[in-house]
Amino acid sequence: MTIPKDKMLEMLHFLMLSRRFEEALTDLCRIEGKIPGMMILCTGQEAVGVGMVAALRPEDVIITNHRSHAHLLTKGADPKVLMAEIYGKRTGCNKGKSGTLHLALPEIGAPCTSTVVGAGPPIAVGRAFAQQYRNEPGITVCFVGDGATGEGSFHEALNLASLWRLPVIFVCENNRYAGAQRQEEHTRIENIADRAAGYRMPGVVVDGNDAMSVYTTALDARARAAAGEGPTLIECKTYRWRGHGESDPQLYQPKEEIAAWRALCPVARMRDAVRARGLISAEDLKAMEARVETLVQEAIRFAEESPYPEPHEALEDVYA
């Protein structure tokens, strides 16, 4: 399948935006007191979120996890309100209550970022159930890491989704690590996608550093889900370049391994593909890069200039 030019350029844009957004966060985290809490980045694995979400329609819903920035940006989150939330500012998408770990944007179909590992799949089952129940056209996509497949909730959710033929796609973003654990230290199976067989749903392995492969695989799974044929488990093989969080010195990740995966940069790969197909001129590519940079700088300025919430605002949005 040839991916249309607009889609290719859209994916390149979101790959570059996710990358620059997080590079900026890496720098901001080095400034004492600037960014509260833990900073968990998807740098190096952006093609998973970008390729998946690029295959979705506005009515589709994503349920995401702690490594959510590329998922949310591609779903259409305004970088400004994301950045402000990450700063803990009142103008953030959740008024400072969520911080980077629980970004909630129901207005764009991203109602839940759960940082409780494995919590996403059952919630995605419920979201997809509502779509099926009301006979809506949308489907639900749930992102989990490889480590999350160690939780019982993952397995319960896959079984139920398959049993009820729910319109949901489970995406396992296999970045080789769960915390400091390598994949082979937390499971004996090589392909997480093999789990799907146990629930009688298709399990697909895809190169998670290739946004185009992720995109085409996602389109197929989306069509299946929308046609009432039930869920798919897609395992995207990728790698996280940075530590689990920004405070992780990565002592357990071999330097050569990081270097090898950096050579497979998903952003560069898409840029090269777009250039090779003659879809963008050097000049237009520069303009695209400049637009991305402006978005990131505007987001930072917006967050910097925004006020913190007043302490008593902690008591707002409380109902019981």
Add this chain to the structure above:
Amino acid sequence: MPQLTMGQALNQALKEEMTRDDTVFLAGEGVGVSIHDNPMLPTAGLLKDFGPRRVRDTPVSEAAIAGLAVGAAEAGLKPVVEIMFNPFFTLASDMIVNHAAKLRYLSGGKSTFPLVVRIKSGAGFGAGCQHSHNLEAWAAHCPGLKVIMPATAADAKGLLKSAIRDPNPVVFFEDMMLYFAPGPVPEGEHLVPIGQADVKRPGRDVTVVTWSRMLGVAFKAAEQLAGEGIDVEILDLRTLVPLDRAAILASVRKTGRLVVLHEATRTGGFAGEVAAVVMEQAFESLKAPLRRVTGPDIPVPASPPLERFYIPDAEQLVKAIRGIL
């Protein structure tokens, strides 16, 4: 006496008990190889010292971790398992609440479950409500669990050692902000009995009952009030279950006034239990209504000013004390 942080003190307790007793083993997420290369953390270096037979890194599987403890304990091993953050207690809770806590009773006393569940808890690091949620009152509400929540490095060491030797399930809450707080810690065989509160500061005018990280807040308030001639007694519960009712009653009978201080949220918080004990058994000693100073009934928000608002501080405690003097 050597100065150790609470993290180091806990580490010492684990090391001593593992050396002493081959049936003691550790399991949990990152208890061996951790993303935090930090010697201040309780399990730091133990994989190197004791090897992979005794120190088990597990998958991200809290139900299996807690169940492992239940099964192994029934067989006579002494598991010390770790739940990475207090909110994930919910994932382990079936094994802890429905099994660890009930199986001895269900067996008519035939089986024992000598296990410890260490739970990292507390707010104050900006990660928000899915990493910060103090659930000690949940554990305390469940018959069959001993519940410990130390405030000082020395107590942490002495109580963890006692917990590991105890033949029954113990839920051991460790405030992560205290991991880096230093204090004098006795070397070697230092045991603090489970179920004994400790007067950390004697005083005449008002009793503050507290535990864990809030002990520091109590001291701050007490120092400030001492300047005004108000003499605060601070009682550190250390153990919530079994509760040292005698110590609470003795202190309140002496001072006639009570404030209970905890970081956890208010409704259904353990302050209510302490208050009930006093109302039932020392009502006649109270010269004023008792007060609670607690976190508000909200999830812990992430933004720094909001999180600061959540965590009870000395100013709130001083105000509460002044209100009943």
